[in-house]
Amino acid sequence: MLVLEQIHTYYDRIHALKGVSLTVRQGEIVTLIGSNGAGKSTTLRAISGLIKPRLGRILLDGQPIDPLPAHAVMRLGISQSPEGRRIFARLTVEENLELGAFTRNDKPAIRADLERVLALFPRLRERLRQRGGTLSGGEQQMLAIGRALMSRPRLLLLDEPSMGLAPLLVEQIFRIVRSINEQGTTILLVEQNAHAALSIAHRAYVLETGTVVLEGPASEVLASSQVREAYLGG
């Protein structure tokens, strides 16, 4: 479904991604793990069109999407829950979700998707008229994911959904991520919390200073000594 071929990106003269290649197949949860500064978020930003790769190609269903601007990529069915959540803090929860469906015009279907999101995150239903900024961290994360789902994406990009959340909440969020996947949405999950990510993913890529150093089924990656030492505390 999504293929990255030898992606190189730069921030000014800093070489951020040095030839990253990865594949996400229909229906999968693929996770991209690595430490701070490894290039995980940069990879997502490149996919969603917020930065342009200098070299390499990004293909969606065989079609190159790397030349497209972010709003056009989004219209092809790739939707992102950004790092640090970045919800519209001064708009209400409802307005946040509505903006997630900005590209769509079919009111009844939007209504149905709103119900679906609220069924996934019942907490959001209680908070519909509240300003986004007044939500707790976990609720904001739910809102960010919910907003991304409102465009009814085929591929959902999740950037560190566990960031800053209590372990119990992380578990809850990951359960929901899995059920979103089971309902048919393909997911590319970027995480620092390798253990949690590997426990729900089908396949994994390990990124280190801009290159993929390890890839394979999640269980294998979880078992590999390299990962155990680097990310799971031995």
Add this chain to the structure above:
Amino acid sequence: MNRIGMLAARHGLRTGALAFVLLTYLTLIGLPGRLADLAMPVLAGVVAIFFWLVLRRSPQLGGIYGSLGGTALWAGLLAGGFYAVLTAFFVGLLANGVRVQLVFDKIVPQNLAALYAVMPGVLLSGELSPVGWLRQVGLLGLAGVVAALLVAGERRLRRRQLPSLAALRWLPLLLPFVLLAAVIGLGSPAVTFGGNNQGTIRLLLAMLAVGSGIFAARAARPGGGRRVLWALLAAALVGLPFLLDQFQNSVMGIVFIFVMMGLGLNIVVGFAGLLDLGYVAFFSIGAYVYAFLAAPFSSPWLIAQLQGWGLPVSGPLVSFWLALPLTMVVAGLGGVLLGVPVLRLRGDYLAIVTLGFGEIIRLFMLNLSELTNGPRGLLNIAPPTVGGYSLGNPRDIFLLALAGAALIALVANRMDGSRLGRAWVAMREDEDVAQATGIHLVYTKLMAFAIGALFAGLAGQLYAARQTNIFPENFSLFVSIDALSLVIVGGMGSIPGVVLGALALKGLPEVLRGVDEYRIITFAALLVIMMIVRPQGILPSLRRGRELQEQGGSRADQPSVLEALPDSAGESSLAKKER
């Protein structure tokens, strides 16, 4: 003393100090002397109203005043008392040989006496008698108490919604009509009031009628009643030009031309959140485009061209109405022209570039003298006509400005709720995420610039028709600042707010002409106070109000226990009901 008592005390002291600064300032610029006999009642009223306004708006004290009348009284007493102490100290300084007069020549006994009207005898003798001092403390403390009682009473009333008093809610809605009746009354030769100032008073009343009408229509419950009020207000507005004389109409005309401009800028700044300091550029483009079309004989280059084509150069090329679409297109293109290079700029950088753009256009108009006739300007611009009848007099211009403003307000209102409006909100909040939600950033930004510019162009065309002669200096940076200020004062993102802002910023200074050389500084002081007391503007849009309140409310120095108190956000209770 408990925590709430401490808060109330601190707040009371601060209010008293602010009142002292305000009134001393007014004395320094000689306002009391100007007001002569009216000074005592006016200034006493100013103090009382000031106390009331400050006490009632305090978000953290709002809840307290509602629940604890005693604390409110305590704060009010402190406010009044502290004010009295400060003034007494100030007067004491003056009486004991501190010569402020060297700088502030308006400090003369009669001014001071008027200012400290509550203790005139003390002042004139130059001595501070203990009795007089106590009397002042007492009187101002009383003023504070009255203000506090008002606040507390108001909140209780609102909380309990007493049925017998609910009917009183309709009283303020009558205000615009009362004021309008007064305007009509003052216009008839039978009524004389205020001597030479009758015309000014009438103008002030007319502006107050429009302003209070907008408040009333907003405050009314949604539904049939509000629609009727809006209709009556519209009818009153259409009637207003026929009630006013030439001068009054001409002031109102310029006010509403600024309303047109403000509504356009409100789209750029209020809706889309793009700070534009060079907005005058589009106003001047509109004015000049119309001037070229309506007075080609003023431009040497145009004369040469027209003669080259064998066309007559004596009259306008096209009528006002035909020029309208042309002006709009050119101004809109100007907006895109500015928009493209600044697409990637945000915040301060955007402000600086737009500032430069405004100046560039003005310098073009000044130096392209072949085309624009430079500083000598374009002269004898034709007024709009209908069937051979010229619409050049101030009354017609006011009517046209009203129509233009109404049209723009309608369009802007539709846009606010549209898809584009939502895209603007998202963009204002977070450009990256907006883009990732599928919003076409380039298109959305350019649309904001283009639509804003187009409205300014329209205003510019009407302005040129009103002035009949335009010069580059008509389009200085100050026009941009005026337009931006009126949007901010009115309440960013709020359409009725723009009208109120224009009335306050372009209308009031005309009324304030009595204060002559201190007009602008007085006005500046009013702006500063306004921004402290009510940063969200006179009549903020619902969402913007929320935004600013949140920022203010989360300041670290405000105790969190109080945020839980009911109705603590005093300003928004009206807005909440409206939703």
